[in-house]
Amino acid sequence: MNNTDWLSIAKRLQxxxxAGLAYSQSGYDLERYQEISEISVDILHRLTEEPIEKIAPLFTERFGYQTPKSDIRAVIFNDDHKILMVKEKIDGRWALPGGWADIGHTPSExxxxxxxxxxxxxxxxxxxLAVLDKKCHPHPxxxxxxxxxxxxxxxxxGEISRETNETSEIAYFGLEELPPLSEVRNTFSQLELMFEFHKNPAKEVILD
Known part of the structure; x- marks a missing residue:
């Protein structure tokens, strides 16, 4: 199996x-579910080489029945047919504006x-334009x-800001001049897809 397969297994185990830790009433079962949780964290540690102490709080932060997180990305073109991107301070690479969905806000909001x-x-x-499952795309x-x-x-x-709390630069780019991408947020193939939508406004929504 490749790393993507192991990552999927780790997420499913977690x-x-x-769910077991939230709903089981048996002390024996709780011990087993805790062990499964620790195994999944260890798998992710081996895949990413990040310290377990850093991974565990992130990977196990949701208690109960787990569901996917939602990442909302805005696609904005200018009159020159270039796409708006922001340079993320966290990694110094570029992404479409966006982030995690907030409880109490619609996706549009x-x-x-x-x-x-x-x-x-x-x-x-x-x-x-599209709803994509990250496991189907070449994200880290x-x-x-x-x-x-x-x-x-x-x-x-509004007016483009030079810098915000999360971004250090904002600019428009053509497909052939894209800067280094923040691949945890967007891949080149996904941006290619956004340009396809721009060229063909009648293109149907893509759903993984």
Whole structure:
């Protein structure tokens, strides 16, 4: 098996362990579920070489029945047919504006909020382009199981900020001039797909 297969196994084991720890009433079963949780953390440690002390709190933060996290990404093109990207301070690489969905906000509201926070621009949401499962795409390993929502947005106001709390640069790029990508957030093939949508507005929503 490759690393992607092992990562999927680790995530599934952790999901089963957290559900068991939440709902089991047997002391014996609780011990077994805790052991399964620790095994899954060890697998991820071996895959990523990150310290167990760092992985465990992230990987086991959700208690009970685990469900995928939702990552909302805004797709914004300018009149020159270039796509808006932000340079992430956390890794110095570039991504579409966006982030984790917030409880209490709709996906559209999250997209609008993230664009404002990361770029200074005001946008409206036009349509959903794609819902992608990260396991189906060449992202680096990470603890969470994630669905990615790509949402087409239109600029309505505001001015591009030079720097925000999370980003150090904001700029538009053509497909042939993309900067180094923050691949945990978006891959080259996903950006290619966004340009396909731009060229063909009638293209149907893609669902993994």
């Amino acid at each position: 999901a089963l362990a957290q 999250v997209a609008v909020k993230e664009v404002m926070e990361e770029t200074g621009l005001e946008v409206t949401v036009e349509r959903l 390993p990470e603890p969470w199981y994630v669905y990615k929502f790509f949402v087409l947005c239109k600029k309505t106001g």
